[in-house]
Amino acid sequence: MEIKILKKILAANDFVADQVRNELTQKSTFLINVMGSPGAGKTMLIQRAIEKLDKKVGVIEGDIETTMDAEKFAKLGIPVAQINTGPFGGACHLEAAWVRDTIKEGNFSDVKVLFIENIGNLVCPAEFDTGAHKNVLILSVTEGEDKPLKYPLMFRKSHLLLINKCDLLDRLELDINLLLENVKKINPHLDIIKVSGLKGNGVNDWISWVNRNIKV
Amino acid sequence: MEIKILKKILAANDFVADQVRNELTQKSTFLINVMGSPGAGKTMLIQRAIEKLDKKVGVIEGDIETTMDAEKFAKLGIPVAQINTGPFGGACHLEAAWVRDTIKEGNFSDVKVLFIENIGNLVCPAEFDTGAHKNVLILSVTEGEDKPLKYPLMFRKSHLLLINKCDLLDRLELDINLLLENVKKINPHLDIIKVSGLKGNGVNDWISWVNRNIKV
Numbered sequence: 001m002e003i004k005i006l007k008k009i010l011a012a013n014d015f016v017a018d019q020v021r022n023e024l025t026q027k028s029t030f031l032i033n034v035m036g037s038p039g040a041g042k043t044m045l046i047q048r049a050i051e052k053l054d055k056k057v058g059v060i061e062g063d064i065e066t067t068m069d070a071e072k073f074a075k076l077g078i079p080v081a082q083i084n085t086g087p088f089g090g091a092c093h094l095e096a097a098w099v100r101d102t103i104k105e106g107n108f109s110d111v112k113v114l115f116i117e118n119i120g121n122l123v124c125p126a127e128f129d130t131g132a133h134k135n136v137l138i139l140s141v142t143e144g145e146d147k148p149l150k151y152p153l154m155f156r157k158s159h160l161l162l163i164n165k166c167d168l169l170d171r172l173e174l175d176i177n178l179l180l181e182n183v184k185k186i187n188p189h190l191d192i193i194k195v196s197g198l199k200g201n202g203v204n205d206w207i208s209w210v211n212r213n214i215k216v
Numbered sequence: 217m218e219i220k221i222l223k224k225i226l227a228a229n230d231f232v233a234d235q236v237r238n239e240l241t242q243k244s245t246f247l248i249n250v251m252g253s254p255g256a257g258k259t260m261l262i263q264r265a266i267e268k269l270d271k272k273v274g275v276i277e278g279d280i281e282t283t284m285d286a287e288k289f290a291k292l293g294i295p296v297a298q299i300n301t302g303p304f305g306g307a308c309h310l311e312a313a314w315v316r317d318t319i320k321e322g323n324f325s326d327v328k329v330l331f332i333e334n335i336g337n338l339v340c341p342a343e344f345d346t347g348a349h350k351n352v353l354i355l356s357v358t359e360g361e362d363k364p365l366k367y368p369l370m371f372r373k374s375h376l377l378l379i380n381k382c383d384l385l386d387r388l389e390l391d392i393n394l395l396l397e398n399v400k401k402i403n404p405h406l407d408i409i410k411v412s413g414l415k416g417n418g419v420n421d422w423i424s425w426v427n428r429n430i431k432v
Contacts, residue, residue: 037253038338038367039359064339066365090369092308092339120366121339122254123280123308142358142381143255149282150336151254153306165358168387173414198389 017096020131030214031114033132038120040138041164043069044197052207058111062094081106093124096131126154140165148182155186167196233312236347246430247330249348254336256354257380259285260413268423274327278310297322309340312347342370356381364398371402383412
């Protein structure tokens with residue numbers, strides 16, 4: 001019963017997501033949905049992209065509560081809109097209809113690269129197509145080698161994996177080769193870039209990936 | 217509409233959770249529900265507790281996919297049962313009815329301390345009472361100071377916060393005092409212990425907390 005309801009919700013969501021994607025393509029706005037666990041480094045790696053991209057950038061910030069991250073982005077002088085899911089029962093993901101309505105109300109008409117920072121959650125956001133052209137998953141090296149196997153849907157739905165906080169590798173027991181093997185097992189087509197949002201390593205590769213993938 | 221359905225599900229879950237709790241109290245089994253983000257250190261801190269507790273321990277392992285963590289626990293020679301939520305649409309949390317059925321089928325009759333390792337997720341598991349006597353939240357210092365404000369329900373529903381990976385503090389820009397302030401804002405009654413699962417710091421305090429709170 002629960003699964004049946006979920007299927008209906010997902011089908012409706014997919015329909016809206018395709019609409020969002022098509023409309024944005026016509027407007028030449030490239031939508032990137034950034035997902036990952038709480039604290040994986042989503043906000044910081046979007047900030048790094050805003051600093052380095054030579055295109056007009058905007059952000060749709062998804063949180064259950066607070067507008068803290070949206071305020072950080074607004075300080076950078078770019079158009080930002082907040083979706084708080086608190087009023088929707090504290091939803092653990094963003095849905096395409098909320099993205100559609102946020103874009104309508106927001107000030108994104110001349111934005112070339114629009115980021116969604118999804119709710120910090122390695123499970124639920126993977127189930128809901130937001131209408132993005134590309135999904136980017138951020139995994140911190142502190143999270144462990146087993147995460148691709150334990151949260152496979154997220155790895156399957158993503159186009160790029162940013163392995164973040166690589167500056168901490170010397171202090172962890174993480175086996176990075178095993179992590180990479182596990183990623184390949186789940187999704188051999190996933191692009192992978194190792195980065196450190198804090199130290200800046202790999203950020204240029206992340207920016208190049210964005211520029212290379214813009215096809216709108 | 218979606219919220220209405222959720223409310224019904226939650227009310228039914230609460231009813232079963234109370235049953236689970238009452239039955240376990242009668243059997244003198246103390247049930248601890250361990251929650252936290254993927255990679256916060258749930259498995260490791262439960263392992264540390266198993267090594268140090270002078271009582272018979274069991275584990276109910278919750279994962280969307282895989283039995284890897286359950287196998288780790290089984291190697292320690294304790295009774296373990298796995299709940300995989302994959303067949304339930306990849307559910308992002310555990311429900312009380314699944315815990316009830318797992319206890320019935322498992323080999324936990326003489327267990328004094330039964331741990332649930334919940335799905336790695338800082339959002340959804342907080343909404344579902346599992347029937348546990350106490351909820352323990354594990355937050356890694358790598359996750360950032362803002363998490364209590366952004367995921368308040370989880371902090372409100374927990375009785376103990378284990379701040380894990382404190383051995384990495386010297387390498388992070390985390391302001392631990394701000395983190396503690398944010399925790400107090402959301403839940404002033406939350407017990408807090410700083411630990412390092414990897415290095416062992418604070419583990420004795422975690423064990424003492426368990427022993428002090430057993431009231432079954």
